[in-house]
Each structure stands twice: as structure tokens, then as C-alpha cells.
Amino acid sequence: MIKDQGGGGSGTPRFRRRKQSNEIPSELTKPNGGNLLVNDNNKYKSMWIRTYSTLWMIGGFVFIIYMGHLYICAMVVVIQILMAKELFNLLRKVREDRHLPGFRLLNWHFFFTAMLFVYGRFLSQRLVNTVNSDKVLYKLVSSLIKYHMVVCYFLYIAGFMWFILSLKKKMYKYQFGQYAWTHMILIVVFAQSSFTVANIFEGMFWFLLPASLIVINDIAAYLFGFFFGRTPLIKLSPKKTWEGFIGASVATIISAFVLANVMGRFEWLTCPRTDLSTGWLHCDPGIMFKPEFYDFPIWISSWFPWKGISIMPVQWHALCLGLFSSIIAPFGGFFASGFKRAFKIKDFGDSIPGHGGITDRMDCQMVMAVFAYIYHQSFVRTQSFSVETIVDQILMNLTFEEQLEIYRRVGEILQERRFSLS
Known part of the structure; x- marks a missing residue:
């Protein structure tokens, strides 16, 4: 209970009742079971604005x-x-x-x-x-x-x-x-x-x-x-x-x-x-x-x-x-x-x-x-790389002489493997 200090001049203190924390708000006794959104016109208006904007964004x-x-x-x-x-x-x-x-x-x-x-x-x-x-x-x-x-x-x-x-x-x-x-x-x-x-x-x-x-x-x-x-x-x-x-x-x-x-x-x-x-x-x-x-x-x-x-x-x-x-x-x-x-x-x-x-x-x-x-x-x-990626990296970061050296070394390795398999 809270005393109201703004009396109307009668000298009699007025009191207003504070709602206790365990009281059920009157809105929750509505037939919709406490869902305040579906009967709120402002919420419906907000929903339509939101829907309109969403459709424009999706389009x-x-x-x-x-x-x-x-x-x-x-x-x-x-x-x-x-x-x-x-x-x-x-x-x-x-x-x-x-x-x-x-x-x-x-x-x-x-x-x-x-x-x-x-x-x-x-x-x-x-x-x-x-x-x-x-x-x-x-x-x-x-x-x-x-x-x-x-x-x-x-x-x-x-x-x-x-x-x-x-x-x-x-x-x-x-x-x-x-x-x-x-x-x-x-x-x-x-x-x-x-x-x-x-x-x-x-x-x-x-x-x-x-x-x-x-x-x-x-x-x-x-x-x-x-x-x-x-x-x-x-x-x-x-x-x-x-x-x-x-x-x-x-x-x-x-x-x-x-x-x-x-x-x-x-x-x-x-x-x-x-x-x-x-x-x-x-x-x-x-x-x-x-x-x-x-x-x-x-x-x-x-x-x-x-x-x-x-x-x-x-x-x-x-x-x-x-x-x-x-x-x-x-x-x-x-x-x-x-x-x-x-x-x-x-x-x-x-x-x-x-x-x-x-x-x-x-x-x-x-x-x-x-x-x-x-x-x-x-x-x-x-896989984290492909043949195209490797080739592009070679062409981008190496000089022409270095590229020729890689070509020569790869040819030698493949030739050795060919002889070993035969």
C-alpha cells in the first residue's frame, strides 16, 4: 500500500493499491489464454508492415x-x-x-x-x-x-x-x-x-x-x-x-x-x-x-x-x-x-x-x-587444392627460369617412376 501525497485538499490521505508480484494480470484471463499479441491492433499493424518489407527484401x-x-x-x-x-x-x-x-x-x-x-x-x-x-x-x-x-x-x-x-x-x-x-x-x-x-x-x-x-x-x-x-x-x-x-x-x-x-x-x-x-x-x-x-x-x-x-x-x-x-x-x-x-x-x-x-x-x-x-x-x-591452383601459383610466383627448372625436375621424377614400375 502506498500513500498518495496528492490529496484533493480534504486532508484525508488517499491510498492506491500496488499489484503484488504473484497476482495474475487481467489480460491473462482473456479467452485467448494470455496471448496478448493476437488481439493487439498495433501488433497486427506492425506485422503487416514487417510482412510488406520482408516481401520487398525477398524480391x-x-x-x-x-x-x-x-x-x-x-x-x-x-x-x-x-x-x-x-x-x-x-x-x-x-x-x-x-x-x-x-x-x-x-x-x-x-x-x-x-x-x-x-x-x-x-x-x-x-x-x-x-x-x-x-x-x-x-x-x-x-x-x-x-x-x-x-x-x-x-x-x-x-x-x-x-x-x-x-x-x-x-x-x-x-x-x-x-x-x-x-x-x-x-x-x-x-x-x-x-x-x-x-x-x-x-x-x-x-x-x-x-x-x-x-x-x-x-x-x-x-x-x-x-x-x-x-x-x-x-x-x-x-x-x-x-x-x-x-x-x-x-x-x-x-x-x-x-x-x-x-x-x-x-x-x-x-x-x-x-x-x-x-x-x-x-x-x-x-x-x-x-x-x-x-x-x-x-x-x-x-x-x-x-x-x-x-x-x-x-x-x-x-x-x-x-x-x-x-x-x-x-x-x-x-x-x-x-x-x-x-x-x-x-x-x-x-x-x-x-x-x-x-x-x-x-x-x-x-x-x-x-x-x-x-x-x-x-x-x-x-581437397584444399587442385591442379589448376598449383599451376596458377607456379605461374604467378616464379620466374620463367624457375618454371623451367620445375618442368625439368618433374620430368626426371616421372621418368624414374616409369622405369621403377617397368
Whole structure:
């Protein structure tokens, strides 16, 4: 009981009753069993705005997928720049920035240096494959790749010296805070999302399937939580419910198995891209994408007209991706929720109606991209190099005399083996 100090002049104290923690809110006695979302007009309005934005994003995404690998990479770069902009602005203080001209430019200097380093590592071999028909351009690109790490290192050192020289008295704390914040963005955001580009060139399948599973999980969790959610899942994200989490997990795992079969039928999605061209791809899909027939037991085939089922080996791997995207990847969203609570903000931005900012949509995608890359390299890719890769490395890094020496030595080894076998 709390005494109300604002009496109406009668001199008689008024009391208002505080609701005890064990009381049941009146809303929970509604016929819908306590689900406040389905009867909330604002929630319905929010759902339709969110749905409209989602359909536009999916449509644009499908169009970019059709355009090809380079356009998808360009989309990833744009997303990374927008995410960096949102996060740079999160700790920005306009009053301090007025006394630090050019300090914002320093943040972007570190960002684009990191972009040059990471994408240079991922795309160097494909760039060589693209220009190998032009000798002059080939030599220029080979030289740039050879000194790629040196260039990136000195660009970073230049930024480091720029930062030291820009330090101003009474601004040290803010400047060092911005310096640390910039590097956290590069490590937590940029480095993780850059694995997406590596997945794209390993085969669009390994980019599109993980990204689609995150979208499916997000939509399913929202719908299951909207209509059936009653039990809170985690305090960091009050709108998340156990019903939404479990329902989305089941839907995502089933979708992973089905989508892998559908996507695995298209060479455009399964073939790796070995250069930076935009033409259509044709290749041997490999054993992962060749269906295997499994016979049903007699007691099943006697009840149904089907004698068996055709399953691609990659579908079993897709189950692992589905399991991760439904159980582990959501923790990227929980991390983002905790982050926003720490800074007392609702969203990272407002660029996507009903969704918030770009960062709000990419939190789980970053976690998923790293896992998809590591999983592919560890359990799917059969070899870490090919004959073409070895030959390209020889041509790129060795002089003509060294190449002739390798040719001579390999010929001698093969000749010795031929005599020994005979």
C-alpha cells in the first residue's frame, strides 16, 4: 500500500493499491489464454508492415541472386558499409566530433583497409584466373597480389599514426574509445560477415541455403510466437517465446532438408566460381549433388505407392546447417538484443520499416556465415587444392627460369617412376 501525497485538499490521505508480484494480470484471463499479441491492433499493424518489407527484401534478394556472384558480393559490401555506418553512429558524440575534424574519416580508413585485406585474401586467385589471358594485366595483378599484405599493413600503420597525431588534450578518453569501438566493429561485424563472400564463390548453394534458413527461422519464430507464444524464452529479448523458438526450429530443419534437394538440382547454384566473370556456370555437380535412392521397408511400401525416396548426400549436411541456424544462430540475435539494452536503444537504425536497421537483420546471418564456411571446409570440401591452383601459383610466383627448372625436375621424377614400375 502506498500513500498518495496528492490529496484533493480534504486532508484525508488517499491510498492506491500496488499489484503484488504473484497476482495474475487481467489480460491473462482473456479467452485467448494470455496471448496478448493476437488481439493487439498495433501488433497486427506492425506485422503487416514487417510482412510488406520482408516481401520487398525477398524480391530484391532473388533478383540479385539471378544477376550472379559479383552482384551478390556487391550487395554484401553495401550491407557491410551500412552496418558500419549504423554502428559508428551509435557512439558518436556530435559535440566532441566538432573538435576533431577528420576523425570520422579515420574510422572509414580502418574499415576500407580491413576490406582490402580480407577480400584480397579471398578473391586473389579468382582475380588471377580472370586476367590470365592478358600478359600485361596478369603481371600487374600478380605483383599487387604478391605485395598485398605489405600494402594492407602499411595502410593500417598509416591509420595508426594518423590516430596518434590526432590526439587532443581533454579528448583522449573519447578518441581511444572510438579507436577501440572501430576495431570491435571490424572484428565482430566485418570479419564475420566477410565469410559470406567466401561461401558465394565456393558455390552459391553454400551462401543461399544458410542465408535462407536464417530468414525462415526468423519468420517462423515470429509467426509461432505471434499466434502461440506464451512462455518467455530469454530476458534479453522479451518478445521471444519458447513456443516460437521450438516451432521455428522444427520448421527450419524440415526446410533445410527440402531446400537442399531443390537448390541442389541447379548448376548455377552448385558450381564454384573460379574467376570474377558473370557468365552462366556449367560443371560436374559432384557426388554431393547426385541423388541416391533409398528403398522403403516392405511394410511401408505396402501402404503407399512409393517404393523408395531419392536423397542427395548434401541433404544430410543441410540438416546440420538447419540445426545450427535454429538453435545456435539465434544467439547472435540475443547478443544484439543485449547490446541494444546496454545502450538503451530500440533498434540500430530505421532503414527497414518494421525491422529496424540493417544490423538488426544481419545479427544471426553473421554467425551463420562463419559456421557455413567452417563446416564446408571441414566436412564437405574433399581437397584444399587442385591442379589448376598449383599451376596458377607456379605461374604467378616464379620466374620463367624457375618454371623451367620445375618442368625439368618433374620430368626426371616421372621418368624414374616409369622405369621403377617397368
